[in-house]
Amino acid sequence: MIKVVNLCKSFSDQVILENINLNITKGEIHGIIGSSGAGKSTLLRCINGLEPYQSGSVKVDGVEVNTLPLQPLRALRKKIGMVFQDFALLENKTAYDNVMLPLQCWNVDKLTRHQRVIELLTLVGLLDKANDFPKTLSGGQKQRVAIARTLALKPDIILCDEATSALDPQTAKSILSLLQAINLQTKITIVMVTHQLEVVKAICHRVSIIDNKTVALTAPVIDVLLQEPAAYRKLIGSTVFELPDNQTCLKIICTDSTADQQILSILAQQLHLNFQVINAKTENCNGHSLTIYYISFIISELTHVCYFLDEQKIRYIHIKSVITNNEVVDVL
Structure with missing residues (x-):
């Protein structure tokens, strides 16, 4: 599904990622964890083609991201949804309109758009908030709208960039349960970038630890907790x-x-x-x-x-x- 080989990414003279190797399989929830500034978010942006990289390879479904022309890159991004820490909702649009926006951008017909938005707002438990604006919604409700919007185009992959970091523990738990349910129901691949170990423990099947600009470890979460390898102990003490x-x-x-x-x-x-x-x-x-x-x-x-x-x-x-x-x- 996602294969990263010897990826190197720099901003000017500052090396952010160096020889990153990562293999994320279809249908899994994969955690990427590391200290602040480790390059986790940059790695996500390389995967969805928002950031070019100097060397190495990033392939999604066998397609090299870095060399794609504009139109094929657009088509690839359609298959990859993003969920952000700050929700990234349009404040002047209702929950309904925020979810509908990607469908409008891709010229989906009006009836199909409406049916899809109703389906997704029902899925995330916010059908009764369809006509509410973001400023009237709680943080958890905003993130649910953002998740519904991410699902609008039926992506194969969801990239979550600190999706629960701005939420209180109980709300974060409910968002993680929602993502887990979506994964079980649709078999969609979810990549969770986080600095919170509790997120990884709650829903991830495998985890990769980024340390010193590279992937120090990739393993099933249960094995990491049981064996406490060196990279994990360095992260937690x-x-x-x-x-x-x-x-x-x-x-x-x-x-x-x-x-x-x-x-x-x-x-x-x-x-x-x-x-x-x-x-x-x-x-x-x-x-x-x-x-x-x-x-x-x-x-x-x-x-x-x-x-x-x-x-x-x-x-x-x-x-x-x-x-x-x-x-x-x-x-x-």
Whole structure:
């Protein structure tokens, strides 16, 4: 669907993206995350042909974006919708007219336009707001109108640029649920650019982390949460525990199954393991609940505990805090 190979993008002498490689498959919700100024939005603009790039390749459905003449580029953009952080609605037009605007630009006949707008306002739950102007709508309602407008031309891809960043948590959650429902219903490909990990956890199937101008990691979201690779830990900060020399630490990841949730009791009762829970947290990942425990115990028990967890098919990561020259380093 979207294939990016060795993409390089600069503004004057400032390199923004360098050797970006990315493969987004049809029908997935793909998150792109990184710190502010990492080049996430620039990457989106390269994908939809709004920004030219100096070298590399960006192909959408096998078509190279950078070399397209104006008319074919217009046709390509018709297949790619955009949802922006600031909604980008026309304040002097009603919700109905904002959704209808792309259809007018493409000379769709009046009856078809009307039917499509009614269908989309119904889809996003705003049919009763059809004649309202943006200034009377809440932030969440504005974003719903923007999503309906994006869907007007039946695109194959939606690019979301910080689509929930300006919204309160509850409203953001409802917008993410709407996008997820649209993806399930239409199999449309959605690319979510965000700096919010909660957005990625909520609806994305896979995530790419941009760091130091390139893609440092692409993986299923659930694997990133479970394994905490280096690029992810750099983004969120390392989990570091200062342990005595004879102690070690395991990160144990439990799913929402009853067997997993009882693992600490089993370790205490069956292995007679003397351990301490030094941290615990719950993560929600695309509808799945994960409970994560960090436990410490005597290092001589490590092999025995790991063997037992392997037998029980419980996911875990061995973490050992190392202190050198007053610097604490996480070793997995």
